[in-house]
Ligand code: HEC
């Protein structure tokens with residue numbers, strides 16, 4: 001009897017630290033989850049989908065992607081993944097089985113995130129309810145079905161580099177640069193893409209007529225969008241918090257989801273940093 005209870009105690013000691021993550025890490029992870037706008041794609045809220053169960057259809061010129069289940073379910077979700085599996089997926093777009101992910105999953109932006117942030121984000125995902133909803137297969141046109149082709153794509157378009165602050169700029173500007181190009185991935189929608197679907201690096205944030213869901217996405221620089229040059233810092237902060245634009249209209253389409261799932265939940269300081277960064281190259285030319 002004594003040996004058995006000793007064994008149970010030993011097992012409890014071994015299991016508890018992995019089963020109960022640090023609540024502070026979970027809280028930081030919840031913020032990163034909002035920052036990354038993960039719910040906009042991995043929760044199909046319009047069709048009553050369970051949180052993190054995926055299933056959102058994303059129509060693109062390459063075919064239709066269905067976002068996978070990233071809940072804590074060990075079979076259908078990512079509950080059985082190690083932190084290393086998760087970091088590799090988020091930064092290098094590689095699955096635990098070694099397959100390439102499509103850039104419809106914006107890992108090109110998430111690759112700027114630090115190890116510590118990705119550990120916290122995983123702790124948050126692990127703490128959320130599991131859904132046993134199986135992920136749906138994508139329906140892609142020939143030849144995009146072949147994941148092996150993505151190796152070439154990544155060689156062209158994936159940097160896999162952490163954020164490098166610019167020493168000539170303020171801490172606030174650098175925070176904004178990190179958010180816009182990294183976890184908040186504003187660049188992913190607000191920039192033109194090449195025919196291969198990669199970001200045109202020299203024209204970041206210049207807008208595109210062929211955004212996600214076939215929308216036209218305005219530029220966030222004064223040259224590409226002179227109207228935006230008239231937005232003041234506080235107009236940007238207000239729009240990111242409430243969804244109301246300078247002209248009094250509310251954002252529609254995917255930007256509405258960005259505000260609901262992401263920017264409305266950010267700290268005032270982070271919205272201010274985004275505004276400062278955008279305004280630094282959105283000044284009207286005369
Ligand atoms: C713009 C939509 C979009 C956003 C935003 C997004 N994802 Fe995804 N994600 C996808 C798609 C599409 C895939 C499937 C890629 C594939 O099959 O090649 C995916 C795949 C994944 C996978 C791999 C799952 C598996 O079963 O292999 C993980 C993990 C993941 N995303 C986590 C996240 C996290 C965490 C966030 C927020 C920080 C996030 N995603 C934000 C669209 C998105």
Ligand code: HEC
Pocket residue numbers: 180184185186187188189190211212215216217218219220225227228236239240245250251252253254255258263274
């Ligand atoms: C999923 C795609 C997507 C992402 C990600 C995204 N946006 Fe947008 N954004 C849009 C679309 C589409 C519009 C046009 C909305 C409309 O006119 O109703 C827009 C409009 C805007 C506008 C209004 C500009 C104007 O002149 O009307 C601002 C400002 C803006 N976005 C800022 C941001 C910032 C900052 C981020 C990152 C935190 C971001 N967006 C991320 C799709 C996106």
